[in-house]
């Protein structure tokens with residue numbers, strides 16, 4: 001019996017969750033730019049998923065949302081006066097900026113960091129590099145608070161090592177675990193770390209998308225692998241197909257997902273699929289379990305179906321030793337091609353034996369599915385015990401957090417509401433209380449004034 005497991009740490013949706021069309025290249029974000037949102041429902045949909053996974057026996061953690069609107073950023077950009085005056089000025093002079101500093105985008109914790117489990121690293125500790133998210137302004141302001149939350153959650157330096165985000169320039173554009181997968185036989189053993197990039201920053205002749213941005217560079221992935229002390233033989237790099245980025249696949253986790261010895265991906269996901277397979281098999285070497293490539297053909301499920309349904313933005317989780325369950329959003333059930341494919345998949349002898357559907361509509365409408373909402377961290381038993389105990393999901397925490405949402409969250413938010421000084425007060429009051437519920441200490445700028 002093996003004591004290491006993969007834990008999932010989901011981002012709790014913050015009180016200012018809204019749709020502002022901030023993510024060029026992300027189809028859902030642009031499509032829903034003028035919709036009203038429901039922060040209360042969004043937070044509850046996320047909590048339901050966390051609780052269901054905890055009830056299925058998975059280690060499930062919670063990562064706190066950030067302070068929004070982010071007044072320190074507005075002050076840095078020259079807005080001054082009281083908080084209320086800053087809000088009044090920014091909504092008049094630069095309303096889109098107010099929307100950007102109000103986004104609850106930190107909920108997508110697959111973009112919080114890249115994590116290397118202790119089995120893979122030279123010093124035997126779990127390594128975290130916070131993602132700089134430099135491609136989108138509203139997300140580039142996340143990494144400082146994300147780092148503080150990760151340090152408060154994984155505090156013991158005997159087990160955990162934290163790296164600052166890479167330089168905040170396009171050359172080192174880093175989107176964290178959304179472009180990173182780890183394969184292994186058992187979670188505690190040395191695994192293969194698979195980094196997928198959108199382009200090479202220092203090679204202008206390299207293939208790249210032409211309509212939408214490549215958010216992750218090879219150079220960023222290489223820097224993370226170096227910092228984490230990974231053995232080069234256990235690292236595989238692959239380039240995402242630029243055409244699918246141009247179709248709206250802004251992160252690799254919108255078109256591929258992996259777990260242990262299974263790689264589930266779309267036929268068009270990679271620039272060179274044969275090379276990707278060969279490199280993974282070489283790194284897999286003579287491990288005893290077979291490696292499964294589950295390639296979904298375009299004539300069964302198109303790239304458009306993938307983007308619309310988020311089939312691959314699913315969580316692929318091991319149940320027991322060999323069976324895996326796929327956690328998918330409701331949009332997969334609603335798409336006939338995808339649903340037909342999934343039925344045939346579970347009936348085949350592939351390791352994915354079960355599919356579970358969750359309603360995550362509020363997050364999905366901004367382009368965030370089940371896999372976006374979670375950061376995977378494989379942990380040994382000792383490492384699990386070293387995690388801040390207050391951030392684990394359980395019956396008690398589920399009740400507490402639902403009541404907390406009921407006390408503080410609105411059930412409707414439109415862009416015009418973001419300038420309401422009352423929303424800032426509500427948000428800070430909620431987060432101040434949350435730091436106590438999750439025993440995080442003072443992590444927010446407003447708590448340090």
Ligand SMILES: N=C(N)NCCC[C@H](NC(=O)CCC(=O)O)C(=O)O
Pocket residue numbers: 018019020021022023026029030103105108110111136139178250251253254366367368369371372373
């Ligand atoms: N695929 C992963 N791992 N994460 C999904 C992130 C979605 C996020 N959407 C947004 O930030 C939209 C915000 C808005 O438009 O209001 C993004 O594009 O970065």
